[in-house]
Amino acid sequence: MADSEPWLTIIGIGEDGWDGLIAPARAAIQAADSVMGAPRHLSLLPRQGRAERIVWPVPFADGVPMLLERRGERVVMLASGDPFWFGAGSVVTRHLEPGEWVAYPAPSTLSLAAARLGWPVETIRSVGLHARPVETLRPHLAPGRRVLALMRDGASVTGLAAWLVEQGFGDSTLTVLEALGGPRERVRRAVASALDWTDIVHPVAVAIEPAGEGCVLPRASGLEDNWFDHDGQITKRPVRALALSALAPRPGELLWDIGTGSGSVAIEWLLSDPTTRAVGFERDPARLARAAANAARLGVERLELVEGDAVTSLADRPHPDAVFVGGGLSPQLVDALRTLPHCRLVAHGVTLETEALLAQCHSRFGGELLRIELARARPLGTKRGWKASYPIVQWRVAW
Template structure:
């Protein structure tokens, strides 16, 4: 806790500059010893007296130590719009104690865009694509979605349109919103496959209404296997749905997927909620690369992948809330995992030997055993018959 109250004032500034600031924000700037912000933000201020003007460096992280070094002075930090909506505010305040800072936000691009489009804010899915891949949008490509994406610059808007075309959503409606709230404001509407503007100015956001023949990624776990590139070593769709049900992902939780293979379990875990986290352990380099490609393509690029044998790679990792083992469970691995804090474990077995191990583990440590027997209708001569898959035994336990 700061002894003498806040030394840092975080001011959200819009494209209307000084005129759009609240009275407390203006007073903080007038009284400041120094004002830090991007050169564009500093240029929006009139002459405010003797405060030193310090341009925030690129990359952004380099400016945080510069700011902290001025602790004890009266410092104003300028940020775009609402500093806590895809903004710099949360990055800076992570390094501060409560009471060291106060914030005066301006209207965010989200609220301004909603006002221009007539969209209820609560219906909009917002994404910051300044430093993220376009594939972050993949789970959101559905005709009922309304998406607002913050873009790096005009070239990125062109890249977005090309990516939508490649995903067979070229008929999507794009509303390009430039410099909202200021004298340079401009709002234009295009189809993704007909976007030909070369004069898109920063700052820019794009409102996306997906339209097209592209595949829509389902919301429920147990997506079709062909969403994932694999070599046959994949937890199949019905079994994957049962595994995710047993793992029971919750917001903010961490999964360890041991022997991740194609990454399908970890990816579906991550798709369940944007705050979930996952680490996939895999010994095979080819499968590891394939899991990376699958995760990136399906909008789960935050999947952390670790090469090597899981038993030797567990130390020092963020502790899991849930663990999935698709195969290769050993008594030593069970004992190592049980030394972890409170956790849920789901393990699958196909062979008689691994099934016997799961039965032994269940007898020793408790939990539930489930035998999964599936069969699919296949041609049998001129008729059809049931083709059975190998039965799978699932052990689910929590401690």
């Protein structure tokens, strides 16, 4: 094999097996020294050729070193459908240099499902539940949405139906799509509350049309406080909306939420875009566990949580694009955050001591200082009156 040739060929294979492969993919398999894939993928190939057949192990990550050991040989890796749509392609190629590999995708489950359903692909929200918790769907449950979920097996499909009932979306229509593109293909529909099939086969996906009386997760900043389990340590809805507006999340950005409490600010940051990231720092282990549960329930399990003192916990971590300090700002923390390059900071203070510190920081480092005073209408005898909350001072700065 010439040094300039890719040594790895990644081939997407559908349920139609060898017959569905394009000519370059067939040629790569016939010329390969070894072919790696799951047993189901290997069984779709005819018993011919000289290539050694190697079963990809479980868990998937264990197979990557096995693959890399064959660098320099002619190796074919088999994957389902399009290897770069919720597939194994990106997991493998992150370990390779450009020019080491070439890929030949097959039609993805998304495109096959859209063709069966008559749904425009651009209107479908796709979710990989074969490797993620079912709660990942939570932000997408709204009447009128079209969601396609890749599932692990038949049991996960019935589990999805039961979870939708629990969330108040038992009226959702589920289209179960099994073994698309091959001789075993089957497409069936049922309402979530009535789906009890025990003969669902792998590979399987479910098209979801949400319906029911369940609560729809709003997309604007400032969710109602009852979306979060908390012990009172929460940035309340109006103040949280102002904090998130000041933080101004952008796609791909990383937030540090220092003193995360219930995790509400970090969670809403993550809900703003699927590419955002967040780390929550919290000393109290009970609050840390509560924040983790809130994140999982609202479908943003990617929230990273760190227990410990903020100043000592910040070391050796990827630099954030934005930092939120909901309380407990100290001169030491300010000094630590000042070392971060190209960062936006939003800090809140309620006590006189923290308010004084924020005023000093504003004088020294600039930015914007905002005093937030809120009052709610409450019963006052037989009438109503305003009950004021503690004023909050917000310092917003970028450096």
